Amino acid sequence: MSFKNNDLKGLQIEFKEALGPRFSLSEIRLFWRESLRHFFGITPSDLMLSQDRIFSPDESTLLFQLVNRLNLGEPFQYLIGEIEFYGLPLKVDQRALIPRPETEELVDWIVNGHHLEVSNILDICSGSGCISLALSHHFQKANVLGVEYSKEALELSEENSMALKLPVNFIEGDVLEETSFNNLLKEQVNKNGAFDIVVSNPPYIPIQDKAKMESNVLDYEPELALFVPDEDPLLFYRKISESIFPFLSTNGALYFECHYLYVEEVRELLVQMGYQHVEKRQDLQGKWRMLKAQKS
Numbered sequence: 001m002s003f004k005n006n007d008l009k010g011l012q013i014e015f016k017e018a019l020g021p022r023f024s025l026s027e028i029r030l031f032w033r034e035s036l037r038h039f040f041g042i043t044p045s046d047l048m049l050s051q052d053r054i055f056s057p058d059e060s061t062l063l064f065q066l067v068n069r070l071n072l073g074e075p076f077q078y079l080i081g082e083i084e085f086y087g088l089p090l091k092v093d094q095r096a097l098i099p100r101p102e103t104e105e106l107v108d109w110i111v112n113g114h115h116l117e118v119s120n121i122l123d124i125c126s127g128s129g130c131i132s133l134a135l136s137h138h139f140q141k142a143n144v145l146g147v148e149y150s151k152e153a154l155e156l157s158e159e160n161s162m163a164l165k166l167p168v169n170f171i172e173g174d175v176l177e178e179t180s181f182n183n184l185l186k187e188q189v190n191k192n193g194a195f196d197i198v199v200s201n202p203p204y205i206p207i208q209d210k211a212k213m214e215s216n217v218l219d220y221e222p223e224l225a226l227f228v229p230d231e232d233p234l235l236f237y238r239k240i241s242e243s244i245f246p247f248l249s250t251n252g253a254l255y256f257e258c259h260y261l262y263v264e265e266v267r268e269l270l271v272q273m274g275y276q277h278v279e280k281r282q283d284l285q286g287k288w289r290m291l292k293a294q295k296s
């Protein structure tokens with residue numbers, strides 16, 4: 001089975017019709033634009049000149065298969081295997097969560113809030129490596145460390161680091177295992193000095209929210225990256241802010257991405273723990289999603 005047309009215009013119409021029942025027009029436009037760029041090297045600026053382009057049966061089958069898999073719920077980013085994150089091309093697959101636009105906003109907050117001389121940066125729960133790699137690209141003199149529990153995610157982040165030639169040190173660690181995590185932090189701080197910037201986008205969705213979530217997230221993205229126990233939604237925020245406090249430099253800052261429903265509770269937690277200048281921020285959708293706290 002494939003599409004009936006073999007010219008760009010005709011294929012575009014069939015592509016749109018096939019995805020119409022499941023996706024919005026803006027999603028379909030994005031899928032079309034990015035598929036042409038990714039599979040055939042046709043950029044948006046080439047598009048006007050490519051209207052008469054004829055697609056081979058294999059090329060048309062490729063698009064047809066993509067449409068079928070999208071209709072079955074596979075995330076587009078996993079199907080094309082890459083995304084752009086804060087200007088960096090990153091490989092993405094089912095080994096790690098797909099980086100989200102609000103995480104780019106968190107990176108932007110950090111980038112705009114610190115001078116380039118920052119020495120030590122730690123990204124806890126580093127997943128695909130998106131945050132650490134973006135920070136390493138910006139703060140070129142800094143030692144950047146990413147800590148992650150999942151071996152698969154670690155592997156992907158290392159592949160990204162090699163492909164981008166960005167020297168992030170990704171290591172395996174469990175932030176919920178207090179003793180081993182503290183030892184890991186001690187060892188790193190003894191080697192390079194205290195952390196100037198610590199950032200984390202930890203798992204933060206209560207398990208009870210599963211019922212409200214889209215199947216393309218539940219069926220394809222790693223559970224370990226998403227969920228926390230219903231009875232303790234602040235688990236990661238508490239563990240991270242407790243463990244990291246002694247290892248932050250005097251002017252050090254801790255940044256979190258948060259569930260919008262818990263941002264106020266996390267803010268209070270940070271204040272109770274003795275953090276100073278605790279600030280929260282909204283994302284571009286107007287949801288309170290990010291926090292910054294300083295040691296002094």
Ligand SMILES: C[S@@+](CC[C@H](N)C(=O)[O-])C[C@H]1O[C@@H](n2cnc3c(N)ncnc32)[C@H](O)[C@@H]1O
Nearest residue numbers: 099125126127149150174175176201202203225
């Ligand atoms: C929400 S994802 C964020 C990934 C990436 N930083 C991003 O922004 O796209 C959370 C990450 O935490 C990792 N994780 C879950 N439990 C962990 C633990 N106990 N210790 C360290 N990392 C953990 C997951 O494997 C996942 O990669």
